[in-house]
Amino acid sequence: MKAVYIAEHGGVDKLLYGELPDPVHEGSEVLVRVRACGVNHVDLWVRQGLPFLRVRLPFILGVDVAGEVVAVxxxxxxxxxxxxxxxxxxxxxxxxxxxxxxxxxxxxHYELLGKSLPGGYAQLVKIPSQNLIPLPATITWEEAACIPVAFGTAWNMVFEKAGLHPGEWILIHAAGSTVGSAAIQLARLVGANIITTAGSDEKLEKARALGAQYLINYRRQDFLHEVRRITKKRGVDVVIEHIGEEVWERSLLCLATGGRLVTCGATSGYQAKTDLRHVFFRHLQIFGSNSATKAAWFKISRLLQEGKIRPVLDRVLPLTEAQQAHRLLEERTQFGKVVLVPE
Ligand SMILES: [Zn+2]
Known part of the structure; x- marks a missing residue:
């Protein structure tokens, strides 16, 4: 099969396109013909290499896959x-x-497709049958590839960890990220007051269309100052973040007493400073979040079928342009998902 893979860790030029053996499925596994694969920030990390992550090279990236079952x-x-x-x-x-x-x-023993197991930047991928989520007929392949990581991660952060309630204030960083655009839609479903940030007015208008009521352009405005102004110095009940260092200290300061911060990433750096006095004096809670439970998917799938949430697709590129897709994510120019489509 044709695939995009890495033979060594490094920059975007380490993404190679070529021929690799077809995966061999066995037991309760199925073989899926990949029709579309979303690009996630974790793909960039796996490509660059992480100190605690060992992958068998050559390795195929790609966590978010949509396709059809071809063998069982x-x-x-x-x-x-x-x-x-x-x-x-x-x-x-x-x-x-x-x-x-x-x-x-x-x-x-958790393993992730495209992180420790061969992923979806390929024509074929194998997966245990219990990991299949039926795809509603109204959703295209490209749209479907925007959904699993974004909505699973956002669901776990907004509901399972933060336990967001109607009427609460929530700050969602990076509306243009896939987790951000999913979190806005989920927070809107329960009637929260949503503040979000982005680096351009164009992205903020898209965030408004998804349900965010208060918009902060972080290139022009200090988000801490704006959150205090918008909430009349009260602060927010929940912060959803995956930026890390760049926003961490100010995010904690955005929280109202008893507030919850949930993090699922650190794209700007992971050595963030925490002034513990804010944590104990103001009863703050900090949650780490990674992936979602399979059970959450029954609810996400239902909301998708009912049209209450929708995938946010930035653009579709052929699989051969995986390098370009990674560059787009590094430059943070996209709103929603960049999706790769094999030939
Ligand atoms: Zn287990």
Whole structure:
């Protein structure tokens, strides 16, 4: 099959396009023909290399996959060839205390497609059958590839970790990011007061269309100052962030007493400073969040079918232009997902 892979870690030039062996599915696994694969920030990290991450080279990136089932292992009898699916990218053991408690994203044996297992920058990918999410007929392949990571991550942050309530104030950083644009839509569903940030007015107008009521252009305005002004010095109940260093200290200062900050990334750097006096004197809570539970997907899928949430697609590129896709993410020029489509 044709695939984009890395043979060594490094810059965008390390993304190679070429021929690799087809994946061999067995047991309860299925083989999926990739129709579209979303590009995520984690792809950039895997490409560059992470100190705690060991991947077997050559390695295929790509976490967010949509496609159709083309072959089914003997242990995956309930799945039919030809089914249109999105892939839930987190693969857990199914036996540990976390898995059995329905917290499969906390599984100590957790693996992620495109991070530790070969991903979707390819014509074919294999995955356990329990990781298939049926794709509503109204959603295109390209749209479907915008959904799993963005909405799964945002769901876990906004509802499972922060426990957002109607009428609360929420600050969602980076409206143009896929997690940001998903979090805005989820927060709107419960009637929260949504403040969001972006680096251009054009992005902010798109954020408004998704449901954000208060907009901050972080290139022109200091977001801490603006949050204080908008909330009349009260602060927000929840901050959703994945920028890290650049916004961390001011994000904590944005929180009202008893506020919750949830982080799922650190695109600007991970050595953020925390003044602990704010944490204990003001009863702040800081949550780390990674992926979502499989159970959350039943609800996300329903909302998608009902048209209450929608994928946010920036642009579609052929798989051969994976290098360009990574550059776009590095430059932060996109609003929503950049999606790769194999030939
Ligand atoms: Zn487990």
């Amino acid at each position: 292992g003997p242990g995956a009898r309930s799945v039919e060839v030809g089914t249109r699916v999105m892939l839930f990218p987190g693969i857990s053991c199914g036996r540990c205390e976390h898995c059995l408690a329905g917290e499969d994203n906390l599984c100590p």
